[in-house]
Amino acid sequence: MAEWLPLDRAAVAPIAGRLVAVGGGERRDxxxxxxxxxxxxxxxxxxxxxxxxxxxxxxxxxxxxxxxxxxxxxxxxxxxxxxxxxxxxxxxxxxxxxxxxxxxxxxxxxxxxxxxxxxxxxxDEHAARLVVFTSGSSGEPAAIDKRLAQLAREVEALEASFGPGLGDAIVHGTVSHQHIYGLLFRALWPLAAGRAVAPRLFFPEEMQAELAKAPSVLVASPAHLKRLPETLDWSGARPMLRAVFSSGGALPADAAANVQRLLGVPATEIYGSSETGGIAWRRWDGHANAWRALPGVEWRVADGQLEVASPHLADGNWWRSEDRAEADGEGGFRLLGRADRIVKIEERRVSLTALERQLQALDEVAEARVLVLQGARSLLAAVVVPSEKGRVRLDESGAAKFSRRLNAALADSHDAVARPHRWRFVETMPVNAQGKSTIAALAALFRPERPEPQWLRREAEQAELELELSPTLAAFDGHFPQAAILPGVAQLDWAIRFGREAFALPPRFLRMEALKFQQVLRPGTRVNLSLEWLPEKGALQFRYRSEAGAHASGRVLFGETP
Known part of the structure; x- marks a missing residue:
């Protein structure tokens, strides 16, 4: 491996032959x-x-x-x-x-x-500055100012902890260097340690192929490691892979077991945050070991919560986390969930972490997140990834019965008010670019995609309904931050869906005709949707109107299944 190159000197003098990046047939030194x-x-x-x-x-x-x-x-x-x-x-x-x-x-x-x-x-390590943004569970990012000195000390701690086992391995990753974890593991640390960085991986098939080519390191998130396909042949990657790193959230036990079984090396988890930098690490060897502090990091438990002091922080003060922790008696600590996840529901204190833990202890549940939905009154909601057993039961009984079953399993420890009232069952948790499930993404699962229709008339070939365009409709998300408007694709989707409710339309969509968008539709508008079914032409005609006049119209053609 090339000699260590301090981050403050990285761009001072070339080092002959030292690779910085590989990939796409290129080797850049x-x-x-x-x-x-x-x-x-x-x-x-x-x-x-x-x-x-x-x-x-x-x-x-x-x-x-x-x-x-x-x-x-x-x-x-x-x-x-x-x-x-x-x-x-x-x-x-x-x-x-x-x-x-x-x-x-x-x-x-x-x-x-x-x-x-x-x-x-x-x-100058104290003058060179970088601003990163937290991903935050609320979805609202906060700017975190970092000095090069903080980043350099963290890179040195990573190399001291893990570098001897990596050698000249090429660094592959599924995470972006635009966030603190990827910045350290896929940019700054390889630059200092003389390891080449490969382009970001997006698909398991890419990962399987690239990891088998040369000695490798994989930098990933729990979201990616939970989705390693067992159908792919990982035998070529196993002898080449020297380490698998994971950060951004807890790695579930079954995912950790799959990593070791499929890739041949135990996952090394890094615990930290944008504010603190790296705090500690643990390596799976059949079970979740206690966390061990990175070099230079001090920790203590005060009032049940973890506090840390380290050169990765902006100052020398102790930083109090929102994670509950306990010492393991052997120099490490275990995390016990978030201390800030106690909420009040109708004057009752409810631990969201405890609810999630109880749900995940059930055979039918692989993963669960509980959140508070705000409205006329606050209520609890749960997003659940069913296990294989749970998926079978969900398919057999339907979502309503399955949610009642899960709700009943919580009845011995929580009264009705303190249990989830709304449920969503998903294949995987929604995640952002850092592999985290934010509250905003989870809450979006409970937002209606379409307004509740008020049917004014429903006849054999004609129907009319009124729609209230609430600002909370998911269709307004991202269109646009400055002034929300209803996308044309949503208007078309609603016309077809409500058309299927009103008429026995053929199953096969053929094409659209005479599509016109005359005025934008904004949140708060009450709009009239008129539908006409022309069976001899196989055409559904629609028209959106409001007090402001015509908004959109068009014709959709359907046919029988070929």
Whole structure:
């Protein structure tokens, strides 16, 4: 393995032959990386703004851009993605955009100064800064300011803990370097340790093929590790894989067992957060071991909650987490759930963590999340991934009976008010880019996709109904942050669905005709939908109107199954 390269000196001098990135038939070395840093430094130095939002899918150019910005004295804001809503949210905090950005953001390009060279000195670890955003369970991101000194100490702790067993393994990953976990494991740590980084993996088939080519490290999230297909042949990957890392949430026991069985190495979980950086690690060997602190990290349990102090934090103070913990008596600790998940439902204190634990103890449940739905009165809701046994029972009895069965299993420990009143059964939990199930994503499962219709008339070939476009309809999500409108695809979907309720339409959709969208539909509008079925033509005609006039109309053709 190449010599250790401190992060503050990473872009100071090329190291002959040292690889930084591989993939797509390319092998890019440290000398080429330094040239890209020079180009980015020149591009940033030519601009006056101090704060820049960065999103770059390519890990090689991402890290070069990051270092170029630091050497130009800029602060980088990491965007989790380059979607319009994300960029709108960060736009008030930055002076410009760089990387894979829409043209309307006028992004800075490193190619503006390809031939620039600098005789640079090591970075000031306390001056070079980066801003990351928490994914937060509420879905509302918070900006976290990081100094290079914090990131460097964490990288050194990772190498001291795990580096000796990795050697020159290529770093593969399913997580993005735009978030703190991926930034450390797929960008900064490999850069310092002399390990090449491969392009991000999106599909299990890619993972199976790439891990079998050379000594490898896999950086993943629980969401990806829970979905390793047993139908794929992992025998080629097993002798090559030196470590599997997981972070972003707890890895379920069955997923950990599958990782070891399919990939041949136990999963190493990293516990931490955007605020704290890495805190501790544990490795599965048939059961979940206690957490062990990373080098330099101190911990204690105060009033039942975990507190930590480490060089990964912004200061030397103790940081109190919202995780309940207990010492294991052998130098480690065990986590006991979140202390901040106690809610009040009609004056009763309810532990969401305890409800989830009880549900997951049932044979029919593989995974469960409980949340509070706000409304005229607050109530509890549960999102459940059934086990194989549970899936059979759900298919046999239906969702209503199955939810009553699960509800009854909680009756001995919780009264009716303190048990879930609404249920959703899903194949997998919805996750964001970091592999976390946010409250916003879970709550969206309970939001109606369509309004409740008020039927004004229903005849053999004509029907009319009135729809109240509530702002809470899921169809308004993301269309658009500045001023919500009802998407045309939703209007078409509603016309077909309500048409099937009103008439015996043929099963096969053929095509659309004469589709017109005249005025946008906004939340709060009361709209009239008229439907006419023309059986001789196999056509369903629809028209949306309100007090403002016509909004949309069209014709959908159907046919029998071929």
């Amino acid at each position: 440290h000398a080429e990386w330094c040239r890209r840093v020079d180009a980015w430094q020149a591009a940033f130095s030519a601009r006056a703004g101090l704060r820049w939002a960065l999103y770059r899918e390519d890990a090689f150019d991402f890290s070069a851009c990051l270092y170029g910005a630091w050497h130009a004295g800029k602060t980088v804001y990491l965007c989790g993605d380059n979607l319009p809503q994300t960029l709108d949210a960060v736009s008030g905090h930055v002076d410009g955009f760089v990387g894979d950005m829409p043209a309307d953001r006028s992004p800075l390009h490193g190619s503006e100064a390809e031939d620039a060279t600098f005789a640079r000195t090591p970075l």
